[in-house]
Amino acid sequence: MKKLLLFVILVSCTIVLTAQHDLIIPRNLLPNYESGIRSTTGAPGPKYWQNHADYSIDVELIADTRTVKGKETILYYNESPDTLKELVLALYQNVLNKDAKRVRALPKEILHDNTVNIEHLSIDKALVDFENKTSRTSTNLIIELDKPILPGAKVEIEAHWNYQMIKGLQFRTGDYGNGVVFVGYFYPKVAVYDDVDGWDKKDYNLLHEFYSDFNSYDVRITAPAEYIVSATGRLQNSKDILLPEFEKRFQQALKSEKVVHIVDSLDLQKGRVTKPGEKHTWHYKAPLAPDFAFSPCKDALWDGSTVKLKSKDVFVDAVYKKSSWDFFQVAEVAAGAIKYMSEGFPGVDYPYTDMTIINAGAAMEFPMMVNDPSVSSERSLHSLTVHEVAHTYFPFYIGTNERKYAWMDEAWANVAPVFYFESKDWETDYIPYKLERYYRIAGTQTELPIMTLTNYLEYYPAYRHATYSKPSYGLLFLRDLLGEEVFEERLKKYFDNWGFKHPIPYDFFYNFNPDNDPVVNWFYRKFYFETCYADLSVVKEDGKLKVVNKGGMPLAFEIHLIGEGGARTQQSMPAQVWMETDEIPLEVKGSVKKVIIKNQWDLDVNMDDNVLTF
Ligand SMILES: [Zn+2]
Structure with missing residues (x-):
């Protein structure tokens, strides 16, 4: 067999301006990092805070009328440095009101005008004046406080309420009609007040998920015997x-x-x-x-x-x-x-x-x-x-805000089965199934950058792609880029840093890149902030071979050469070869019959142009 030789000609990267590859924090978030609440080390800053509550709830399921009826006392603690002049209660089941903002059309005749009936609401024993001191959004009740909640203070909220589940309608919760009832989002819940947005007033629209403080719950549930x-x-x-x-x-x-x-x-x-x-x-x-x-x-x-x-x-x-x-x-x-x-x-x-x-x-x-x-x-x-x-x-x-950054949890939940099946040595169709979902949207007009705020993603395929499909590969590629050992060490650190806390994407980015390595920052920018998709090809132009990155994704890949009589050689290329170029010339010596460009996850919207046969 004749020997095959492969030379990959990399553009010289001696002058990489690291300033070009800094992580850029949006203007509105700079004060959070400069004031010491958050930090660029990957850990919470010395002045980090979050609020929390103690819930004591008595709730009853009246099965034959599908009614949920409850009383609760909430002790809400303001750990923030701010004086809270209003208080926001989420009434999630109001998503089924006739006039609620929803991503799905529902027949109005089966819906209620007002799903959650508040029978009683008091704050520090004083009844809330609904007429003059409250306003509503689709699923929030906003209460103007007579007495603001001072930093370090707490208030006691008491609520009595009820709502009726709609027959035959189940969205994540509901009466499934076969003796199985799942009751969630069922109690008036204090919305999150955080250092990034103040009160979270985003409405529940049946698609975007949740954002919660870490509370204590003591709950008595009455149901038929x-x-x-x-x-x-x-x-x-x-x-x-x-x-x-x-x-x-x-x-x-x-x-x-x-x-x-x-x-x-x-x-x-x-x-x-x-x-x-x-x-x-x-x-x-x-x-x-x-x-x-x-x-x-x-x-x-x-x-x-x-x-x-x-x-x-x-x-x-x-x-x-x-x-x-x-x-x-x-x-x-x-x-x-x-x-x-x-x-x-x-x-x-x-x-x-x-x-x-x-x-x-x-x-x-x-x-x-x-x-x-x-x-x-x-x-x-x-x-x-x-x-x-x-x-x-x-x-x-790791208590992320799913209403703004849903990829921060869904990507991890999506890759967990990949590692789980690997550990069992199971060949499954899980990855091909995920690839197929990725291909539907990758590189189309529907693809939006992962960093698009989740509440702006109301079109389901765009939401799905930016939340599940693409960010899952982000984690797998980040693991490749850092190396397994470093990745795992920083993942453990992520739990130390942010367990039972509220990281935002920049905290995640810093946690996995505490040294501010420009290569990792470049990867973040390309993968999370831009639209890019997996599409490499190998072409021969004017007698010269090259690998072209058509989709712009920071993708590691392998070059396989197959020669006469089955001789083979291969070389792995890390993602960072794409830092300064989108074309990489190849020089081959020997009688090459075939060149194949592939990556570990077989991720490529068009595999046809990844193979060149001579
Ligand atoms: Zn999930």
Whole structure:
């Protein structure tokens, strides 16, 4: 075989002006970094602050009218240096008002004029004057305060409210009509007040997700006795509610690493699971969580087990109907996912004590609760479960603002299954499936820069591309650029820096590039701030070979040469070869029959021009 030689001619990069590759902070955010609230080291600044609240809630599900009725006392703590003259309460269910701002059309005749009825609202015992001191946006109630909340002070808010779920309508929450009810976004919740925007007054529009402070929750949920009630946090009074046989199995599951069938299908034939009485009140506590959800389920199976981690035991359970074809595996898959995420990727102990997966139908994460549909394949069951459980880390641990920067959590949740399948050595169609979704939008007019604020992305394909598809590759490429070891070290640092806090994209960028390396800043600018897509090609012009970067993406790649008799040679090129040019000349010696340009993830909108045959 004849030897093949490959020479890659790189443009000299001796004069890289590092100033060209600084991370540019938008004008409105400069004060946040200059004042010491945030910092360019990747960690929060010395003056970083965030507000929080203690929620004590009594809520009842009146099943036959699909009514949720509650009373709450909120202690809200102002840790900011600002005097708060107004207070914003999010009333998310008002997204189903006739005149609400929504990304989806709904038949008006089934909607309410005003979904959330506030029966009582007081602040520090003084009734709120609705007529003169409140205003509304689509899903917010803005209260002008008689007495401003001073820095370091707290207020007590008391609210009584109710709303009726709409029959047949489920958006992430609702009555699924088969005895499964998922109740989320159900209580008047103090919006986030932060150093970046002040009050978060963005409306919930059924698409863009959430932004939450880290609060404490003490919640009593009353439901008809034939329901078992799962919720965020840990059940406090199982022995008052469950019949002794089920209480025994529940206690077993709290210790067992093997799945315990707390309620199985034989039990359902025999009759009830809870003690005599018409209703029961289930008491849950979550001492630190960004939100609270609960799910009453009737005639449902209940599996549970405990994952033992270095720092804690985690109770993992699944609740589903007997007719579910796949959920009998979910408690075990979710436990495996928690173990994997704690020890593998991201390699940080799961931050909470509980995780419940309800087979309702939404593919939606809540803190310590997931509302998932049944899916069509084994691979989907694993990838969906891993994705939703990964949200416990992002955004329920690293508390990002999904209403402005949804990619900051979805990208991580999207790549978690990639690493999970890798760790199991499973060949799956997960990556081809993700590639296919990426190709639909990449390089089209619908592609907008990842840094486009999420609340500006109302067109679903544009939102999907900028939030899920492209940013997932951003993380994989950043790992390639930094090297696995450095990437993992900085990922752990990210949790140290921003666990239970509110990083914004610039904090993420600094965290993963604390040395302000111009190569990494260049990568950030190209990948996150510009539209660029994966499209390399190899061409021969005037007898000269070159690789052309048609899509402008900072893409690492491999050059493969195939010669006579199957001789092969290959060379890997890092992404930074594209820093100063979009064309790289190649010189080959020997009898080359074929040149192939590819990358590790086979990411390229047009593979046809990646191959040249002579
Ligand atoms: Zn997600």
